[in-house]
Amino acid sequence: MNTPPPPDASRRTARGTAVAAATAVCLLLAGCSGGGEAGGSGKDAAGRPGGARMKVALVTHGAPGDAYWDLVQKGAQVAAAKDGIDLTYANDADPAGQAKLVRDAIRDKADGIAVTLAKPEAMKGPIAEARAAGIPVVGLNSGIDAWQAEGVLEYFGQDESVAGRAVGEKLNGLKARHTLCVIHERGNVALEARCAGVKKTFGGQTQMLYADGTDMDTVTASISASLHQDPSIDEVVTLGAQYALAAVKSVKETRSKAHVATFDLNKDLVAAVRKGDVQFAVDQQPYLQGYLAVDALWLYRTNGNVSGGGVAPVLTGPAFVTKKNVAAVAKYAADGTR
Structure with missing residues (x-):
């Protein structure tokens, strides 16, 4: 991809010894400031007039x-x-x-x-x-x-495809057999890529569930219904921290034996990982x-x-946050930056 020059790059040419001499005179005179662009264009480094932000x-x-x-x-x-x-x-x-x-x-x-x-x-x-x-x-x-x-x-x-494939491999290591991957926004290319990546590397069955992510009650109900209908589901993978917490609620309500894993992180999710309610989270920072x-x-x-x-x-x-390393990010999550 050809990268165009930044705006005003052509105006930032060196003025050679003339500029150096002018600068020297300027420094000798009280009240002369070093601010602004050479040549007195009245623009800052970003090309904004008069030093505007x-x-x-x-x-x-x-x-x-x-x-x-x-x-x-x-x-x-x-x-x-x-x-x-x-x-x-x-x-x-x-x-x-x-x-x-x-x-x-x-x-x-x-x-x-x-x-x-x-x-x-x-x-x-x-x-x-x-x-x-x-x-x-x-x-x-x-x-x-x-x-x-x-x-x-x-x-x-x-790279959501890479992250999804990494989750699929991790589930293989955890001996999961049937995964429910919950997509909370239909048509979102990043979310679709995550579940597609899981399906690509996971050795068991991967089932997609589309839910309306703007309605948390609907998300919880949809996950609960899937767990009721198919008790063989032993892993629920969500694509956002709040949806993982909804999945935890669904697992408890249905008395399912399924585990929960997720993409993304927040302070409540950190607490759930520490408690063991969520196996792991994929942090994209x-x-x-x-x-x-x-x-x-x-x-x-x-x-x-x-x-x-x-x-x-x-x-x-992606970076995996598990019960083993969650303490390292807990402080930042509490501060609202992870």
């Missing part, structure tokens, strides 16, 4: 009330504070709604956009419009197989995804850096 929009497919995205936002906010960025967060689980939010960011003249690609087809148009407007776009969390084709500069996240996405836009605008060279994703997972 860089504006970044983070647009995700997160559903209302999904605590996972709180971790992504926290990481993004820390990076924004460090880099002096005005950060705007917006989310819509509906692909058309998310596309509109990206277009809103373009109209607001954002200096950079970070976007999730759970439904890549819906993002093609808005990303192309951002590029035409000279706005760099980076991807995070979802869409690892689509980000380059979409024209995104960089991508930060987990959402805080890190948010942090890296925002920081990458700042680095690109100010220094032309492109992580992975624009040809390889920056992987933030």
Whole structure:
């Protein structure tokens, strides 16, 4: 993938000895400041006039009330504070709604956009419009197989197919025989890839269950119904921390002998792993995804850096959290950053 030069790169040319001489005179005169760009363009390193703060929009497919995205936002906010960025967060689980939010960011003249690609087809148009407007776009969390084709500069996240295959192998080691993989958002490429990966390497039977992730009571009821209907299910794999806790509830209500494992992590899930209610969690580090996405836009605008060279994703997972190592992340989970 060819990486375009950052905005205003052509204006940052060296002025040679003339600039050096001017700087020396400037330093000799009281009240002369070293701020601003050489040549007095009145723009900062990110190309903003008058030293105005860089504006970044983070647009995700997160559903209302999904605590996972709180971790992504926290990481993004820390990076924004460090880099002096005005950060705007917006989310819509509906692909058309998310596309509109990206277009809103373009109209607001954002200096950079970070976007999730759970439904890549819906993002093609808005990303192309951002590029035409000279706005760099980076991807995070979802869409690892689509980000380059979409024209995104960089991508930060987990290879969900790899993570799913790793879970399948782990279940083989645990001697599981029949796995129920719960997909809480139909059509989300990342979630579908996780369960497909599990099925690819798991030696037993893998059964998919689609549930409405926006209604936790429905998720619990759907899992309970599956456990009632087929007592041979001995493992429930969920794709989000809150859904794992719902699965634990379903297992107890139905008196099933099934174990629960999950993707993703939060402080309540850490407690469940410690207690033994959940066997393990796959941590893709959402805080890190948010942090890296925002920081990458700042680095690109100010220094032309492109992580992975624009040809390889920056992987933030997978990492397994089990009862043996959960103490190492418990403190950070309690602080709301893991």
